[in-house]
Amino acid sequence: MSVNMAVNLGGLTMKNPVTVASGTFAAGREYGDFVDVAKLGAVTTKGVSLNGWEGNASPRIAETPSGMLNSIGLQNPGVEHLKKCDLPWLAERGATVIVNVSGHSFDEYVQVIEALEGAAVDAYEVNVSCPNVDAGGMTIGCQTESVEEVVSRCRAATKRPLIVKLTPNVTDITEIARAAEASGADALSLINTVLGMAVDARTRKPQLARVVGGLSGPAVKPIALRMVWECHRAVQVPLLGMGGISCGEDAIEFMLAGATAVAVGTANFVNPTATLEVIAGMEYYCEQQGVESITELIGALQC
């Protein structure tokens, strides 16, 4: 039996539901010896800002039980570099491309999107987990008002599928999800990393130069699944689920909880072919369970 793996994520057609989590795969080139980007449902690029950012000081990562913290700080060389170096490389290889967009002000988000409108991009993923001047230095994604503002402005700037990536560091994710949907998001992506910290008892120092960082990996999977499930019941737009996915079964769990597509992040680090194994594992599951189209699984949790 051949399984139909295609999904439609708010207007973005994906040959299978698997993309990479922004920031864990650069724009695919570094993984070129391991993964043919055309085999993925999409490639989601590292967060890009208008003129590029330096990011935070080292150490930038720490390992934690079944997870890791990062405080890369959205280091990136700016949108022109992406257009010149990465997008053509991806286009040549026939990849479906989601560009993850960052900004320190609402204007910057819009400017990044505008700069990309002529380029080979299939969808935008707007990362509202950036601290932002217009949000008073706070993370945009924590307040409905700033989410509404940034999403409507991005919406006005493009007709392409607009995915809004939510932060889990909120009291009620459905409130933020509804705000993003109402402001024009075609899909929601969740979860970004969970704010955490690690301490070195011996040196009495934080393990990250930045003190706090974002937790990712298997440790956060239960939190991510819960939020996908909550949002699935709260909004109509499709969901791109992520957080600790390392194998096909993990990905299936996210789809059952309500995700239309999934992203593999931290798992790439320990296993450079994790994405391909997730796709194969999902197909195998479908064959075993007699699922003809993977879309049958979306939100099919029985409870």
Place this chain on the structure above:
Amino acid sequence: MSVNMAVNLGGLTMKNPVTVASGTFAAGREYGDFVDVAKLGAVTTKGVSLNGWEGNASPRIAETPSGMLNSIGLQNPGVEHLKKCDLPWLAERGATVIVNVSGHSFDEYVQVIEALEGAAVDAYEVNVSCPNVDAGGMTIGCQTESVEEVVSRCRAATKRPLIVKLTPNVTDITEIARAAEASGADALSLINTVLGMAVDARTRKPQLARVVGGLSGPAVKPIALRMVWECHRAVQVPLLGMGGISCGEDAIEFMLAGATAVAVGTANFVNPTATLEVIAGMEYYCEQQGVESITELIGALQC
């Protein structure tokens, strides 16, 4: 060198900084073959309500990467049972006792405390992570207003040390911490469990009958440390830190981040003598590092 391990948690004198996390140790009796309760800084009892609660359906737990979910639902036989059976047992053995208090209404919290005022209790830990009628069925601990209300009412009901236990499922824990402090809390306890979910891909069912549950264990340690550190900088009252502590070094990390005392929860399940090993490990650390009084470590993180 002998290390002075005593700490004062908002008026509660503890011979060492280690207690158990409520709900993981019952009232100590079940662990009686493994742990002499008098050796602990304190015993924190399972959450108690006025007339007892049935709790949720089974399955109530699921294992997750480096953690577990529980949806016990605060099952307990009520405050009279605690007074009759557990408190005398603890008193006989010379334990320092913190009673964890639950309620489905603000009144119920106060009634539980009133019922215990004559009993052998050294401090109360008010669990604001209960869904509550007065909070519109929402979790009290997610809104400053309901936290202020329940804490001030409990404060009026007792002169004993009042510890308020915060939920991590909020956008800004410092806001809640300040509300609790302003309403009369002598100390704050954090974190309670993080809301999560687990799915069985094969059966397509949630692993918990209740669907969602609380995540605990090493997986949440980075989140807990971050919140302890945030609260340490936001409030004056001492903190009781918990979340994934399994060894002395973990406990030291919490103290460096700002905790005055710590609780061992999920770790008891895999290692029934975890509490004693945490105490020994902390003493060993102090000896190695020339720390004469464990209080030197509180908030001593260098960053």
Place this chain on the structure above:
Amino acid sequence: MALVNERARVLENECVGPNLHVATLSSPAIAAGIEPGQFVHMKIPGMDDHVLRRPFSVYARDAEAGVLEILYQVVGFGSARMTELAAGAEGVELIGPVGRAWQPPAEAKRALLVGGGVGAAPLFMLCEALVKNGVRTDVVLGAQTETALACRGRYEALLAEPPRCATDDGSFGREGFCISLVQEAIEEAARAGEPYGYVAVCGPEPLMKIVAGMADGADIFCELSMERRMACGIGACLSCVVDTIEGKKRACVDGPVFKAQEVVWA
């Protein structure tokens, strides 16, 4: 006896059927004290990202040699990991003996034990005790296929009459579920004027429910062993509750063996 947390050494770990293994462990303190139906709560080494122990009933013990046997089925990560423990492996820790043992009524002269799948294991020590006390004991075993009837040999060696068996695929004994064998045994015993005074059943819940119903119908005192996911395994955390007519009870310490009449089925 008081609970201990005993470091156990693996003496042997053999495959005895499809996904079925018997681990032989050196664990003198628990071997000395454990009663039929009680279990051990096992810390399996090399499971760093798994925070819980795994409960296993004891299949057999040699109190003098200080040895326990556990018959286990591979169903998930922990049981799969167990199969990798070679003879000599260290790092297993057992909390035990835990729980309420089988409590056959002293006056019962004849007993019927019903084991479905690996449920046959927790009944074996009970069977030995009954035989030793001169109770005439019959056994019904059910499994998917002949090779999965892993305990059959031992029961045969112990009993006057071999256990009645059923397999789903008919490869040994009756084809289908073992329930019809139970009904027949109860009826035959009654007809022969030697009715059962005790039925003990361990296996999947649907099987236990049906057998409990049959015992009830025939007015026979029945006990069964309930499985629940367990965190502490010693009564503290309330993870493992079973609905009973007296409210929720803990499978780990109020059970795992319950009187059938107590249990409120889902």
Place this chain on the structure above:
Amino acid sequence: MALVNERARVLENECVGPNLHVATLSSPAIAAGIEPGQFVHMKIPGMDDHVLRRPFSVYARDAEAGVLEILYQVVGFGSARMTELAAGAEGVELIGPVGRAWQPPAEAKRALLVGGGVGAAPLFMLCEALVKNGVRTDVVLGAQTETALACRGRYEALLAEPPRCATDDGSFGREGFCISLVQEAIEEAARAGEPYGYVAVCGPEPLMKIVAGMADGADIFCELSMERRMACGIGACLSCVVDTIEGKKRACVDGPVFKAQEVVWA
């Protein structure tokens, strides 16, 4: 060469000093292609709650036999776990060969290699290459104590002149840090009219910084190998950046070997 993720078998795993071990791994593809200074990103089996690989330089390789050696120090969970891998163990995976190799200038006629602690290992293949190319090569090694000078024997066997050594406790060679030996070597070479055209240093950052300063003072081209915590190990995640005069560069692919003059010290 292209990167591979190679399943490696452990052939040997020996303790060679205090907390120092040498793992010999069968990893033919990487052994064939790796250059001095490059590293492998190792997945250590049995670390289920640890989500990251560990980077290790290659100490020696036998391209024909398809074998790599890694000299490693036990400093934490992963390196401790590595010591448990017995000969024959499977499950190690290596991404490699990763990173920028040492690039001694072709015109350099004499080279000085400085290894602090386990930093001696990533210099050994470089030393072999230099010797093979007829470059007169001197080596300075520093360690806490004599037995920690684990690479000394190999360097001795390779070189005309034995490496100059310093130990913190004076148990072998000069007592104290190896920095004075470096300064002396540079001065002597200059006096003898055969100055160094290349200095390569690997070790703790403070050591590298001082040696880089000395090389700079003497106008000698200097390279060094930087350590950073790494997630992907192949240039994608930006975990491992080093501050350079051209901005932040990735230790894994833009390094680990950097020109000393590029590095902006903290």
